Amino acid sequence: MTVTFLILLLLVFAAAGFFLGRGRALAAAQGDARRLHSLPNYYGWYGAIMAFLPALAVLTIWVVAQPIFIERQISGIFPVEQFAVEADRILLMADIRRVALGIDSAVAAGALSAADAIALNVESDDVRARLSEVGVALGSAVTAEVLQAAQRYRELAGTGALFRSIFTILVAVLALAYAIKITHSAMRARNRVEMVVLGVLMLASTVAILTTIGIVLSMLSETYRFSTMYPFGDFLFGLTWSPTFQGNSQLGLLPLLWGTIYITLVAMLVAVPTGLFTAIYLAEYASPRVRSVVKPLIEVIAGIPTVVFGLFALVTVGPFLREWIAEPTGLGTSGSSVMTAGIVIGILNVPFISSLADDIMNAVPQSLRDGSYGLGATKSETVRQVILPAALPGIVGAILLAASRAIGETMIVTMGAGASAKLDLNPFEAMTTITVKIVSQLTGDLEFNSAETLVAFALGMTLFMITLGLNVFALWVVRRYREQYE
Amino acid sequence: MTDATATTSPQNPARPAASLLQQTDRMKRRNAAEARFKAYGVAAICLSLSVLFIMLWTIFSDGLSAFRQATFSFPVTLDAERLDPNGNRQRDEMMRVTTIGYGGLLNDNLIAYLAERGIATDGVTDKEIAAFISRDTPARLRFMVLEDPSLLGQTIRFEGYATGRIDGYLKGRVTREIAELDVNVSVAQLDLADRMVEDGLLSLKFNWGFLTNPDASDQRPEASGLGVAMIGSAYMMLLVALMVLPLGVSASIYLEEFAPKNRWTDLIEVNISNLAAVPSIVYGILGLAIFINFAQFPQSSPLVGALVLTLMTLPTIIIATRAAIRAVPPSIRDAAMGVGASKMQVVFHHVLPLAAPGILTGTILGLASALGETAPLLLIGMVAFVANYPAGPLDGGILDPATALPVQVYSWASRADPAFIERSAGAIIVLLAFLLIMNIVAIVLRRRFERRW
Numbered sequence: 001m002t003v004t005f006l007i008l009l010l011l012v013f014a015a016a017g018f019f020l021g022r023g024r025a026l027a028a029a030q031g032d033a034r035r036l037h038s039l040p041n042y043y044g045w046y047g048a049i050m051a052f053l054p055a056l057a058v059l060t061i062w063v064v065a066q067p068i069f070i071e072r073q074i075s076g077i078f079p080v081e082q083f084a085v086e087a088d089r090i091l092l093m094a095d096i097r098r099v100a101l102g103i104d105s106a107v108a109a110g111a112l113s114a115a116d117a118i119a120l121n122v123e124s125d126d127v128r129a130r131l132s133e134v135g136v137a138l139g140s141a142v143t144a145e146v147l148q149a150a151q152r153y154r155e156l157a158g159t160g161a162l163f164r165s166i167f168t169i170l171v172a173v174l175a176l177a178y179a180i181k182i183t184h185s186a187m188r189a190r191n192r193v194e195m196v197v198l199g200v201l202m203l204a205s206t207v208a209i210l211t212t213i214g215i216v217l218s219m220l221s222e223t224y225r226f227s228t229m230y231p232f233g234d235f236l237f238g239l240t241w242s243p244t245f246q247g248n249s250q251l252g253l254l255p256l257l258w259g260t261i262y263i264t265l266v267a268m269l270v271a272v273p274t275g276l277f278t279a280i281y282l283a284e285y286a287s288p289r290v291r292s293v294v295k296p297l298i299e300v301i302a303g304i305p306t307v308v309f310g311l312f313a314l315v316t317v318g319p320f321l322r323e324w325i326a327e328p329t330g331l332g333t334s335g336s337s338v339m340t341a342g343i344v345i346g347i348l349n350v351p352f353i354s355s356l357a358d359d360i361m362n363a364v365p366q367s368l369r370d371g372s373y374g375l376g377a378t379k380s381e382t383v384r385q386v387i388l389p390a391a392l393p394g395i396v397g398a399i400l401l402a403a404s405r406a407i408g409e410t411m412i413v414t415m416g417a418g419a420s421a422k423l424d425l426n427p428f429e430a431m432t433t434i435t436v437k438i439v440s441q442l443t444g445d446l447e448f449n450s451a452e453t454l455v456a457f458a459l460g461m462t463l464f465m466i467t468l469g470l471n472v473f474a475l476w477v478v479r480r481y482r483e484q485y486e
Numbered sequence: 487m488t489d490a491t492a493t494t495s496p497q498n499p500a501r502p503a504a505s506l507l508q509q510t511d512r513m514k515r516r517n518a519a520e521a522r523f524k525a526y527g528v529a530a531i532c533l534s535l536s537v538l539f540i541m542l543w544t545i546f547s548d549g550l551s552a553f554r555q556a557t558f559s560f561p562v563t564l565d566a567e568r569l570d571p572n573g574n575r576q577r578d579e580m581m582r583v584t585t586i587g588y589g590g591l592l593n594d595n596l597i598a599y600l601a602e603r604g605i606a607t608d609g610v611t612d613k614e615i616a617a618f619i620s621r622d623t624p625a626r627l628r629f630m631v632l633e634d635p636s637l638l639g640q641t642i643r644f645e646g647y648a649t650g651r652i653d654g655y656l657k658g659r660v661t662r663e664i665a666e667l668d669v670n671v672s673v674a675q676l677d678l679a680d681r682m683v684e685d686g687l688l689s690l691k692f693n694w695g696f697l698t699n700p701d702a703s704d705q706r707p708e709a710s711g712l713g714v715a716m717i718g719s720a721y722m723m724l725l726v727a728l729m730v731l732p733l734g735v736s737a738s739i740y741l742e743e744f745a746p747k748n749r750w751t752d753l754i755e756v757n758i759s760n761l762a763a764v765p766s767i768v769y770g771i772l773g774l775a776i777f778i779n780f781a782q783f784p785q786s787s788p789l790v791g792a793l794v795l796t797l798m799t800l801p802t803i804i805i806a807t808r809a810a811i812r813a814v815p816p817s818i819r820d821a822a823m824g825v826g827a828s829k830m831q832v833v834f835h836h837v838l839p840l841a842a843p844g845i846l847t848g849t850i851l852g853l854a855s856a857l858g859e860t861a862p863l864l865l866i867g868m869v870a871f872v873a874n875y876p877a878g879p880l881d882g883g884i885l886d887p888a889t890a891l892p893v894q895v896y897s898w899a900s901r902a903d904p905a906f907i908e909r910s911a912g913a914i915i916v917l918l919a920f921l922l923i924m925n926i927v928a929i930v931l932r933r934r935f936e937r938r939w
Contacts, residue, residue, distance in 0.1 A: 194830040198744060204736030205745070208758045208804070211797050215768060218775030274530045281527025294531055301538050303921065305858025307892045308914050311899050312541045315548065315907055350534045378516055380523035401763065408765020410861035415899060435767050435861070442774060442865045460771040464764065471763040 006059060006168055013172045014052040020180055021047025021189075029185040038190035046189045049196050050179035055172035059164070066160045073156060074149050092146070099142055099150035100157070117154075120147065219464065222457035229451040235458060241421035241432075243441070243452045251455045253462065255421040259431035263342045263417060264406040266427060270346025271406075272399055275353025280383055282354070283361040295358075302351040306411040313344040313416030325428065332428035334418060339427045341417035345409050349402045356401070360394035361387055397478035404470035408463060410435040434459050545911045551657040552912025555693035555708060556648040558619065559686075562595045564631060566638040575635045588624035588631075589616070592646070605681050609674035618675070618682075620647035622702060622709030647695070648688060650707040650905040652679050656690055659908065696912060700873050701894065707905035710898070712913055714872050718788050718888030719857060719920075721879060725792030726799065726856055731849055733796070734803035735838075741804070742811045743833050762801035769798045770862030778866060785867035786887035788876070794866060795856040802855070806848025810841040843935030847928045854924040858917065860892040868893050891917045 022044030029035040036043070071093055078092070103120065106112040112120075142150075183189070226235075230251055238252020278298060282291055318335030325339075326332040364387050372382040388395070418430025419440065441456035448454070509517070566573065568591055570580050593616040600607055600615070607615065623646030631637055647653070651671040654660035656679070665671050682688035699711025745751040773794035777783045783790045814837045822832040863869070868889050876886035889897070891913060898910035 190828060194828060197830060198740075201736045201740035201744065204733050205740040205754055207733055207737065207797075207800065208754055208761055211761060211772070211800070212757050214776055215764070215772045218772055218780075219768075222775060274533055277527045277530035278534065281524070281531060285524055285527055294535075297535060297538070298531070301534060303854070303925065304541075305860065305892050305917065305921070307858070307860040307895050308541070308545065308918070310860075311895060311907075311910055311914060312544065314899055315911075316540070316544050347534055347537045350530075378520045380520045381516070383523070404763060405765075408767065410765070410767045411896065414861075415896070435765070438767055438771070439861065439864050442771070443867075443869055448779060457771060457775070460768055464768050467763065467765055467768075468760060471760055475759060 003059070003063060006165060007056070009169070010052050010055050010059075010172055013055070013176065014048040017047035017049075017051030017176045017179065018044040019047075020176070021045075021050075021183055024180050024183045025185065025187075025189070028183065036185050037188050038193075042189040042193050043183055043187070045193045046183070046187075047176060047179050049193065051172050051176040053196070054175045055168050058171045059168045062160075062164045062167070066157070066164070070153060070156045070160065074153055077145070077149050077152065096146055096149045096153055099146060100153040103150065103154060118151065120151075215464065219457050219461040222454055223461045226451060226454035226458045229454065232458075235455070239423065241437070243455070245452070249452055251451065253434075253459070255423050256432060256434045256437055256459070257462075258423050259338070259417070259421065260407055260433040260435075262338050262427070262431060263345065263413060263433060264403055266338055266342025267345035267349060267406040268399070268403055270343050271349035271353055271402055274346070275350045275402070276357055276395070278350060278354040279357035279361060283358050284379060284383055284387070295355075298351045298354055300351075301348065302355075306348065306409065307415075309344050309348050310411040310415035313340050313412055317344055318416060321428070331426055332430075334428070334430045336416055336418035336430045337428045338417065338431050341413045342427070344412050344416055345406050348409070348412065349406060352405065353398050353402050356398035357391070357395050360391045360398065363394075364390045393477050393480060397474040400470050400474035400477070404467045404474070407470070408435065408467050410439060414439055434463050438463070545914050548908055549911025549913075549915045551659070552696055552908050552915075553693050554657070554690040555695065556653040556656045556688060557645050557691045558596070558623075558648060558682075558688055559643060559645045560596060560599045561641050562592060562627070562644040563641045564638050565591060569631060570635070570638055575638070577632060577635070580632060580635065583628070585621075585624040585628055588628045589619070589621075592619055592624055592627065592644075599687070600682075603685055603687070605678070605685055605687070607678060610672075610678050614672065614675055615678070617671075618648055618652055618679070620649050620706060620708045622706050623647055645691075647708045648679075650903060652676075652688070653708050654905055654908075655679055656683065656688070657908075659904065696909070697916070700875060701871060701889065701897075702873070703871075704901055704903060707901075707903050707909060710906075710909055712891065712894060712916060714875055715889045715891045715894035715913070716916070717876055717883075718791070718868070718872075719891045721788035721876070721884050721888065722792045722795060722890060723853055723857060724879070725788065725884060726795050727849070727853060729792065729796045730799055730803050730852065734800055734807055734849070735845060737800075738804050738807035738811055739833055739838070742808050743829070743837070758801045758804055762805060765861075766798055766859055767861040767865070769794050770865030772797065773862060773866045784885050784887070786870050786872065786889075787885045788888050789884045790866050791863050791868055791890065792884075794862045795859060798859065798862065799852040799856045803849055803852045806852065807841070807845045810844025810848060811837060813844060814840045840937070843931055843937075847932045850924050850928040850931070854921050854928075857920060857924070858892055860890075860896055863890055863893050864896070869897050871897075891920070 022040050024047075025036055025043035026033065026040055033040050074096060075089065075093070078089075103112065103117050107114055107117050226232075230249075235251055236253055238250060239254050240250040240252050241255045243249040243251060282295055286294065314336070318337070318340040321337065321339055321343075322333065322335045326334070326337065368386050368390060369382055372386045377385065413433045414436050417432060417436060419432050419436060420430050421432045421437070422429070424431060438456045438459050441453055441459075568587060569583050571583075572579050593612070596619065597607075597612060597615055626646065627644060648656075651660050651665075651668070652675070655665075655671075655676050660668075660671065660676075662673050662676060665673050665676055679688060695709065696711045697716070698713045699709060700714040702708075702710035741751065741754065745754075773790055777790045777793055778785055783793075818836055818840065819832050822836045823829075827835065867887075870887060870889070872887045872889050874886075876888045877883035895910050895913045895917065898906040898913065
């Protein structure tokens with residue numbers, strides 16, 4: 001029985017549990033629902049939950065544990081000293097699994113009979129060719145050992161699947177029987193069902209925590225592996241970035257970090273004045289009608305996918321800057337440059353800064369404005385001398401959040417900033433960022449045991465740390481500010 | 487008037503007497519500063535809006551032509567001798583005639599048709615005429631004939647794509663000056679193309695293939711389409727909606743209605759607001775490490791893409807859902823409690839239905855942002871070249887390799903042939919159309935069902 005079928009079966013059990021539980025409760029109350037502690041449906045739900053959840057838990061644990069168990073068993077066939085590195089063992093296991101699954105799908109497709117599959121051997125059959133007939137491609141020819149291991153794998157997996165079905169169904173039936181047995185008119189079915197629902201809600205809320213743990217763990221472990229292959233100090237303080245496929249790569253973080261910071265700087269030089277003046281105009285000057293038209297239009301910018309801005313940088317902004325500024329002044333010949341990416345990211349961040357700053361300025365109490373006007377200040381003087389200082393912490397928070405977004409921006413820099421890692425001051429030169437290099441090291445065919453690939457995880461870790469630090473700091477600033485007027 | 491006394495009797499001898507009606511230098515400066523300040527605001531708004539419009543304008547002017555395609559339409563005699571030498575009409579025997587054979591047949595027919603219509607071909611060799619027809623076209627003709635062998639021996643009116651350069655010439659992208667420098671096309675060919683257009687043999691037609699074809703290789707921009715990308719995006723959006731809605735709503739209900747105020751809840755809340763600001767590419771790394779390397783899910787599959795996008799949109803959905811739940815006034819909860827409902831019943835029978843429009847609006851907007859997300863999908867391999875349609879959603883199609891709309895935009899933009907830039911912009915138009923529809927649905931939902939208490 002496949003897992004899908006088992007789950008469907010459990011759902012059928014659950015439906016049966018619902019009617020059995022409800023019927024049992026109503027029977028206990030002689031058909032008078034008023035004598036029950038809870039509404040009749042709660043007894044039904046209790047039955048359904050008991051039939052479904054424990055069995056599902058067993059099934060989940062089984063599905064996770066079985067491959068681990070089988071792998072333990074099988075690696076006994078191969079002597080430990082055969083593997084110099086852990087990665088080789090993993091590769092071999094993947095091979096065995098693929099052969100086993102291939103034979104299974106050959107049997108399922110009817111290309112092999114079940115008896116033939118067991119009788120397969122390396123001398124008389126070309127296992128690789130037969131498997132490729134059913135669409136399972138193998139990297140190399142199958143050795144006798146691998147085939148033997150694969151057969152053992154199939155055997156264990158088959159037994160495992162049988163016991164899995166028996167055990168799951170058994171648990172479902174037992175739990176349902178228990179539920180029916182304890183169902184009587186005074187049982188607090190509603191409270192029990194609500195407990196379970198609350199548990200499910202609580203679990204859902206921990207997904208956010210699990211995601212963070214997943215991010216941190218996955219990057220930490222790979223970063224650790226990277227640090228065993230490449231000196232970590234050289235990574236953090238190296239001035240050259242030149243990965244090669246033959247090894248001997250120089251993987252220094254600093255050129256990438258510099259590119260990232262430079263582009264973010266340019267982006268902020270565009271986004272902060274534009275965003276702030278937009279916010280000031282919308283909050284203090286614009287009539288309600290203008291505001292109701294302009295504000296959504298500005299926010300359209302935030303809703304456009306970044307890849308669109310990337311294409312815009314690549315096709316329009318880059319060539320424009322090259323032809324009108326970089327080439328006439330002799331500063332550069334490249335369409336992709338710090339300026340290109342910086343300006344486009346800056347525009348992308350305008351709505352972000354303007355809507356945050358707008359909210360913050362609207363939160364400044366009217367009494368402060370009135371006081372300022374009463375002293376004879378003009379509107380701009382009020383903005384500059386009263387509102388902006390009052391809103392400053394919030395605005396700083398908004399700018400920091402925008403900077404963190406600019407640092408993490410990927411598509412615009414991938415398409416508009418270029419790929420050459422260098423430490424340079426010329427803004428019309430192509431430079432590269434951390435995110436660009438993560439993309440370029442992690443796309444294409446990957447080998448997860450080379451420093452050139454794993455460095456991407458270290459870069460990701462750096463990026464995560466920088467943006468997380470900025471976010472935490474920004475949120476702290478914003479929160480501290482908000483308390484002042486509430 | 488109080489001002490009048492101030493002007494008539496200056497308290498401060500250093501300050502010159504002035505009238506409100508007569509501006510002093512200082513007032514002029516202040517008013518000028520005021521006007522400047524206001525102008526900066528207008529300029530800032532004009533700057534960002536004009537960039538927005540320039541961007542949309544360039545994309546539409548580049549991309550709209552992707553929806554039209556230079557197409558040949560001429561009679562083709564399907565010579566049975568050439569396409570089925572044995573004459574048995576057996577599929578496997580006919581399979582032996584490759585696309586090269588069909589290409590030759592098409593070329594001969596085209597040349598014959600040109601002669602018949604009296605279109606002068608001076609200066610253009612037969613080989614160059616053959617180069618007018620896209621390499622994709624013989625394959626399509628072959629497929630047509632293999633599907634329906636009874637066509638053999640007949641003369642059919644066949645429509646086929648022209649190559650990218652001729653297509654570009656008809657759309658104005660390729661000019662004679664460019665052709666002189668281009669080894670792939672000659673000026674004489676362009677002249678011939680003009681005569682073909684005059685004759686009606688060659689014309690721009692609406693390009694359905696752009697919406698339905700899978701991606702094509704570098705040499706055949708004219709045959710590439712968004713079919714696989716749209717299916718991939720549709721699968722992902724479906725899965726994301728199925729996963730993120732229950733997860734997000736459950737988490738929000740717990741945090742908003744049940745969670746005790748303690749350190750654990752605080753941790754979850756801080757976590758969610760931080761996750762909302764984590765760069766999307768980090769989710770790509772997470773997906774690569776956990777779903778592909780650890781859990782061994784197939785690379786480039788919509789399932790992995792959907793899982794990554796779910797985790798990415800979850801924080802925003804939770805934030806929106808919590809706002810919607812919070813907007814339901816406490817009086818409703820109190821009233822329900824007052825007539826004896828349990829806390830859980832209050833939430834599921836009263837709060838949730840009332841918050842539903844807000845939740846749905848937030849979810850649709852979250853899905854829209856997920857639809858446009860590119861960076862994490864690059865890392866899980868969805869940028870790969872996929873020429874086959876994934877299977878149906880019930881036949882395991884969510885595990886087949888696919889691409890997504892924004893990823894297709896990126897991969898076309900990074901190819902050398904300028905014809906792909908047109909395709910890329912065209913793909914953006916399709917993407918923006920979907921985003922527009924989603925946003926309109928969200929706005930309509932909000933307008934129709936939003937309640938103000």
